[in-house]
Amino acid sequence: MRQSKLFTKARKEAPADEVAKNAKLLIRAGFVDKLQAGVYTYLPLGLRVLKNIENIIREEMNGAGGQEILMPSLHPKEFWQTTGRWDTMDDLYKVSDASGRENALGPTHEEIVVPLVKQFVSSYRDLPFATYQFQNKFRMELRAKSGILRGREFIMKDMYSFHRDEADLVAYYEMMKGVYARVFERVGLGERTYLTFASGGSFSKYSHEFQTVTPAGEDTIYVCDTCRVAVNKEIIADQSTCPSCESGDLHEETAIEVGNIFDLKTKFSDPFKLTYKDEEGKEQPVVMGCYGIGLGRILGTVVEVLGDDKGLVWPRAIAPFAMHLVEISSANTAVHEEAEKLYRELSGQGVEVLWDDREARAGEKFAESDLMGIPLRVVISEKTLTEGKFEIKDRATGEVSMVNRAELIKMCAMK
Amino acid sequence: MRQSKLFTKARKEAPADEVAKNAKLLIRAGFVDKLQAGVYTYLPLGLRVLKNIENIIREEMNGAGGQEILMPSLHPKEFWQTTGRWDTMDDLYKVSDASGRENALGPTHEEIVVPLVKQFVSSYRDLPFATYQFQNKFRMELRAKSGILRGREFIMKDMYSFHRDEADLVAYYEMMKGVYARVFERVGLGERTYLTFASGGSFSKYSHEFQTVTPAGEDTIYVCDTCRVAVNKEIIADQSTCPSCESGDLHEETAIEVGNIFDLKTKFSDPFKLTYKDEEGKEQPVVMGCYGIGLGRILGTVVEVLGDDKGLVWPRAIAPFAMHLVEISSANTAVHEEAEKLYRELSGQGVEVLWDDREARAGEKFAESDLMGIPLRVVISEKTLTEGKFEIKDRATGEVSMVNRAELIKMCAMK
Structure with a gap:
């Protein structure tokens, strides 16, 4: 894409009303806009970036046998009364239509997915399966001040799995731990993300969160130095050793929850009477698990973890473009022509290039390029033209090198 | 995909509470589920199917220079007060948070996109551009009884274009007529869809709708037999000739509006003071156009127009799968193995195949296949195995032919 055509622009100053690093950088760089506290435009x-994260998660959920659907936001009150959460969930938005019928704006979808699948499940032969969606959630956060990390409106991947018994759920649940670890690895958070034991599980005494260590986190976790898992605050209050290897070497960290998995057992099957007939024709309750990841939260966490004093730093797998082609032409048409030639060649090969074809000072262009955080920056100027080489900078390491055309094309082809 | 793994199932009976053909067929075939009137799960x-429609629209909008964004649903009351629509729009859902702050649930996004782009537009050099989104809209329809044709919650593609003057808008607007015609052509509605003159334009006395002729339509249009455009009811009340060729041969049809384009002029730029500086440094109002398409409405209209007494009929470009591979095995493992071999071969070549690998009677399988409407049905049975050929049925025409493996693979590769 030609940067001169992009309707958004980077800003010199961070917005005065944002305190979170993620929001400050994303707004300055022109990646998001704040409509109101906790509500952002992409x-x-x-x-x-959001679509790249979505596609990685979709591949992994499909790989885990998940079937994608899309459920609505307007949830009839009765469904939420069935589970009792109409009255107990504090952050539920409620909306009435002209006839006075009340709806919840869905903050999660157990109340919708269970009656939905009930229509299709009658026999043990219909189990197991899992279904998921990417969908916009609403939660009435009163103090939304963490940028896109904690929104009043946010896109989540929520998956629900359905099983004939606890053993089948446990096997799937254990597999999903690996699937989640792979998602966080692929989006660039692998190194700092820990499987974290939390309370609230139905079988074992644990549920599991995935926590990424960052000073921006609102949670405190205790990382086991021996086996690379962590426990949260509630668990550490009950025990001082690692639940996985029993080591006592746990150190405290600040972290943000980027995903969670729950063994719901029959918590939602029971109120909706979601059952199946087993081999003997006996009605049995369906056993459930659920698995959530917030897409904006992953995006914001990557900014918190990798962003530096110059701006955003994107891992290649989720970067908005693979390469930022910066021409420093100032009326030199040969430079502009060379830039266009390279832009067309790389674009033709399927490399996603943002071409800064604007007339602006070199210093301003470089500062903006650092702010936007595209993994590779290539400069074409009178100097590079004379030398017959391109100047390449790796945004993450800051390393600069001069390469010829063949080397450049090879670097772009690498994933 | 293996049909035995699909968690949804076709139903024998249409749901009793649906009157619309689109909803009856889509629910029976397991494509959508009704949560409440006007609110459906995909x-x-x-x-x-919805994603295929989305991708076609995305390609066409990107081709028209549109830049994709994603705006939120929770709109602060003040923005809607600025245009006066907080009080005048009857079907606006309103929701309050715990602190009493009021929001509209966005039914359209002029109130959001104009203040957004105002941050980035200052000079004539920043114009023109267009931006669009695929986003979930809310409208408080009191009588939602047209299935997915008219929802209380529905996904829309809404694009907004920004120009320095009327001439520039008119040029873009005229180009968009062609882009829209191509979208309807590609999703399979080309033949029956008419550019329809409606009232409400700012420059000329016209705005434009795209209307698809079907008995399910809620609108009446008058089609010009000479030049393939139409006029709506309001226009025909004022004039009895075609506004395009002045012919008097107009015939009445029932139709559904599948898209619309408006020249907004400065209707929304004025209240938000969206201006730019021209070459002389003088402040000028930005001139706007907007362009909408409802995705569910396209999907439902295709069902209304192409669906027959046996069920759904999908055009290949938006079909959920290109081929329905139906094995009639009843304990014949050679048939099952041959089906699996073909399934793997075609899938490996990127052909989207739904493989009915379930144990069920042939008649039931064929009826369900017709109901689901996948363009090509291939039957593998003892009979076809003996003959060394595959039985292929074209769902739209009902034509059946026997082909060998090479011919089959060639048919699948054709788009």
Whole structure:
């Protein structure tokens, strides 16, 4: 894409009303816009990152046998009364229509997915399966001040699995731990993300969170130095050793929850009477698990963890573009022509290139390029033209090298 | 995909509470589920169709220079007060948070996109551009009885274009007529869809709708037999000739509006003071156009127009799968093995195949296959195995032919 055509622009100053690093950088770089506290617009650059994260999660959920659907946001009150959560969930948005019928704006979808699948499940032969969606959630956060990490409106991947018994759920649940670890690895958070034991599980005494260590986190976790898992605050209050290897070497960290998995057992099957007939024709309750990841939260966490004093730093797998082609032409048409030639060649090979074809000072262009955080920056100027080489900078390491055309094309082809 | 793994199932009976053909067929075939009037879940098969429609629209909008973004649903009351629509729009859902702050649930996004782009537009050099989104809209329809044609919650593609003057808008607007015609052509509605003159334009006295002729339509249009455009009811009340060729040969049809384009001029730029500086440094109002398409409405209209007494009929470009591979095995493992071999071969070549690998009677399988409407049905049975040929049926024409493996693979490769 030609940067001169992009309708958004980077800003010199961070917005005064944002305290979170993720929001400050994303707004300055033109990736998101704040409509109100906890409610953001994804601009063209930010949406490209969000879609890359979505596609990685989709591949992994499909790989885990998940079937994608899309459920609505307007949930009839009765469904939420069935589970009792109409009255107990504090952050539920409620909306009435002209006839006075009340709806919840869905903050999660157990109340919708269970009656839905009930229509299709009658026999043990219909189990197991899992279904998921990417969908916009609403939660009435009163103090939304963490940028896109904690929104009043946010896109989540929520998956629900359905099983004939606890053993089948446990096997799936254990597999999903690996699937989740792979998602966080692929989006660039692998190194700092820990499987974290939390309370609230139905079988064992644990449920599991995935926590990424960052000073921006609102949670405290205790990382086991021996086996690379962690426990949360509630668990550490009950025990001082690692639940996985029993080591006592746990150190405290600040972290943010980027995903969670729950063994719901029959918590939602029971109120909706979701049952199946077993081999003997006996009605049995369906056993459930659920698995959530917030897409904006992953995006914001990557900014918190990898962003530096110059701006955003995107891992290649989720970057809005693979390469930022910066021409420093100032009326030199040969430079502009060379830039266009390279842009067309790389684009033709399927490399996603943002071409800064604007007339602006070199210093300003470089500062903006650092702010936007595209993994590779290539400079074409009178100097590089004379030398017959391209100047390449790796945004993450800051390393600069001069390469010829063949080397450049090879670097772009690598994933 | 193996049909035995699909968690949804076709139903023998249409739901009793639906009157619309689109909803009856889509629910029976397991493509959508009704949560409440005007609020539907897209099931795996239905979501595949919706995504195909989305991708066609995305390609065309990107081709028209549109930059994709994603705006939120929670709109602060003040923005809607600025245009006066907080009080005048009857079907606006309103929701309050715990602190009493009021929000609209966005039914359209002029109130959001104009203040958004105002941050980035200052000079004539920043114009023109267009931005669009695929986003979930809310409208408080009191009588939602047209299935997915008219929802209380529905996904829309809404694009907004920004120009320095009327001439530039008119040029873009005229180009968009062609882009829209191509979208309807590609999703399979080309033949029956008419550019329809409606009232409400700012420059000329016209705005434009795209209307698809079907008995399910809620609108009446008058089609010009000479030049293939139409006029709506309001226009025909004022004039009895075609506004395009001045012919008087107009015939009445029932139709559904599948898209619309408006020249907004400065209707929304004015209240938000969206201006730019021209070459002389003088402040000028930005001139706007907007362009909408409802995705569920396209999907439902295709069902209304193409569906027959046996069920759904999908055009190949938006079909959930290209081929329905139906094995009639009843304990014949050679048939099952041959089906699996073909399934793997075609899938490996990127052909989207739904393989009915379930144990069921042939008649039931054929009826369900017709109901689901996948363009090509291939039957593998003892008979076809003996003959060394495959039986292929074209769902739309009902034509059956026997082909060998090479011919079959060639048919699948054709788009």
